Amino acid sequence: MAKAAAKTKAAASASVERRPALAGRTLSAPGVKVEMLPPAERISLRAPQASLAALSKALGVTLPVKPKTSAMKDGRTALWLGPDEWMIIDEAGNDPLADCAKVTALHSAVGISHRNVGISVAGPAAAVTVNSGCPQDLSIEAFPVGAASRTILGKSEIVLLRTAEDSFRVECWRSFSDYVFTLLSEAASDAAN
């Protein structure tokens, strides 16, 4: 019923309707579930060392400086992507871009909320599923909970975040999402065997 309501509302303002790629798609296989995550606010942040304190304060989450790590607070996750590059994902509905706009310290913040989509891969076979296309070592020792990295899945670039021991968040560009979701779905079916 909520769907019908959304449809009516969308018809009234079709030009501003947000249509996330593959919204609502899920796949359940024995041992793993792959599903599209709800829309989130995201920014790509570039900043020198000197600006980190001010940005961390404005964002409310301390920007991690160690490779392959992330930090999370109040629904906002900061992922280390490079020595001066972070991805901020806000799932609480607040806009990190507005928070960064108040900071006078040198930085570059670009809104990429609609560029990316998030896919959740969860279940005991989650690591096996992601590993079918991702060459990184995803054992819990090498890629612990909270570890985040830009990497590759099949032919597509992804950002991978381990949210729990048996759960991953896969972020990819929306134009790649069909490929990524299909690859993960196939892998999920195989992972059970």
Next chain:
Amino acid sequence: MLLIRCPYCEEERPELEFRNAGEAHIARPTNIAAESDDDFEKFFFIRANPKGVIYERWRHIHGCARFFNAVRDTVTDKFVMTYKAGEPKPSKLPGASK
């Protein structure tokens, strides 16, 4: 699959995340307009292409996206070492026997 150590990520990552970016330590002439055609050809086109140890630029394109330098043996394809971009050419290579 080769494992390549990224000096920025501080660990070994699978080669699929990397892209080769040609020979390293090629300095651009300070006054390129004054270069003679022969000198420009040498700078722009001519590469060492040795059999053995080569100094190369690599980019961790599907990772931290940073360029770095690597020392590789073209015969065995083994990476001797990697170091950050901008650092001087290492004078001594680890485990160099010859």
